[in-house]
Amino acid sequence: MSESEEKTVKESDKKIEIPKKKLYTDFTTNTVFVGNLPITYDKTKVTKLFSRFGKVVSARIRCIPIASINMKKKVAAIKKEFNPRRNSVVAYVKFASEDSVKAAVDANGMIVDGHHLRINLAETSTEIDTNKAIFVGGLPFDIEDDELWEFFENCGKINSVRIIRDSHTSMGKGIGYVNFDSTAAVELALQMDGQELKKRCINVKRCLSTKLKKKTKLFGKKKTEEMVEKLLSKRNQTKIKTNKKNKMKISKLESSANSFTGSKANVKKKKQKKPSQQVMRKKKIVKILEKS
Known part of the structure; x- marks a missing residue:
């Protein structure tokens, strides 16, 4: 091989750097x-x-x-x-x-x-806490974020409002989400279901998590709603049970504390009833004198 051929081979062996x-x-x-x-x-x-x-x-x-x-x-x-x-x-x-x-x-x-x-x-x-968020349906297509904010602001502190819009026209698709600062605000917002906003009756529901959304695709809306209701009832029952257990524990602690304080008071009373050493000595002297 000639020198020129060797050079061409070496150059071809070099890696071509593609701009990232x-x-x-x-x-x-x-x-x-x-x-x-x-x-x-x-x-x-x-x-x-x-x-x-x-x-x-x-x-x-x-x-x-x-x-x-x-x-x-x-x-x-x-x-x-x-x-x-x-x-x-x-x-x-x-x-x-x-x-x-x-x-x-x-x-x-x-x-x-x-x-x-x-x-x-x-x-x-951004990860949104679904327990503190609501889904709003039936919205007017020309609604703005602030109009939805003002509609729900009396329910509690709002962190953010999001209206789902068309990517080309930027007009609303009739649905949106409101993210609150507390679960108590969500409960108040759910009571506004069926109310009118810009001459349209809106639907207010709990915001479903990604797991529940997948379940709706598999089982349908009715079954998922029943499942959610069952879960909520179970949670409420567990809360009631835990509250009862806590109350029982508190009452037991209070009764034991009262009995302990009572026993302490009795001990004090008994201690007060005991005669002093001087009195005991005097009694002994009296007994000795009586015998003599």
Whole structure:
């Protein structure tokens, strides 16, 4: 083999380095998701708003409500031709540090121009406590997050509100979720089932966990509802039993404590009745004198 042929072989043996694609995590690290942002806010306004938490690297506006189905979102954003029935958009804000991200997430629920902002980590899907959440069906398609917030705010402290929307038009699909701070608020919210919201009767139900959702697919709604009722009744029965046991234990402890205090008092009384040593000596002397 000639030298030129050897060089070509060596060059072919070398591994070709393919440029790595930017992973999704590169865009989501140190990034927060901002929901229910006022539609009037652009990138500059968003950076100004969130710079209070730290240095903002970038801001992106998403879920723009287009005026017509044929219109592209970029065109709608440039021309500012939005759906008149919508008043909110979504944004992603990337920070320079993790501390800024934590500070921003802690500000979840902050009010900006009458809008309750929903601020979550963009990197991971936030875990919601289903015991403190409700499912709302039969909602008007043009309903906004704040309207649903105001409807349920008397039930208790609300952490967040989410309306399921169409990915293209950003209009509602008639369903949503309300996440409360306590289970007591959920019980009050369930009493609002069948009430009117914007001339529509809404359905308010408990928020099902992922396990129960799978069961609904397998067994159907009726069977799953029966299963849920059975589980709730079992839980209530166990609570009643534990309460009874605790009461019995407390009563036993109280009775034992009372008997212990009573025995102590009797001992004290007995001790008081015992004569002193001087009295005993005197009695002995009297007996000796009587014998003599």
